[in-house]
Amino acid sequence: MDIGNLNQRITILEHNTKIDSIGNHKAQWEELFSCWAAVNVKSSSETTEAGVTEEVSSLEFTVRQTSDTMRINSTTYKILFRGLTYDINSVIPNYKSMDYMKIVAGTRKAGDCNDFC
Numbered sequence: 001m002d003i004g005n006l007n008q009r010i011t012i013l014e015h016n017t018k019i020d021s022i023g024n025h026k027a028q029w030e031e032l033f034s035c036w037a038a039v040n041v042k043s044s045s046e047t048t049e050a051g052v053t054e055e056v057s058s059l060e061f062t063v064r065q066t067s068d069t070m071r072i073n074s075t076t077y078k079i080l081f082r083g084l085t086y087d088i089n090s091v092i093p094n095y096k097s098m099d100y101m102k103i104v105a106g107t108r109k110a111g112d113c114n115d116f117c
Helices: none
Strands: 008-019 025-049 052-064 077-081 084-092 100-107
Touching: 025 077, 052 077, 077 100
Parallel strands: none
Antiparallel strands: 008 025, 008 077, 025 052, 052 100, 077 084, 084 100
């Protein structure tokens, strides 16, 4: 891949639990780092249920494979891209050339919980 194709800025969010002054545990998403990526639409669909139209899209992010990006997983990380938060579905490292990796992520369907429920 040509490095010039990494022309979109994405932010990696990490799930953390913070404890407030009285001991309550609160889940929150914090910015971990940002990097350049090539972004491709993998799939996009629109459905209507109970009068509510939902658009669901799946994107493929190609990023440089570094020690930071190698620790990304689908459980504790999300991607922020152009104001939308994407749930990571899979991380596909390239063990042969060790240069780029792919991250497949999708938008949350309407009505789903925005944090860990």
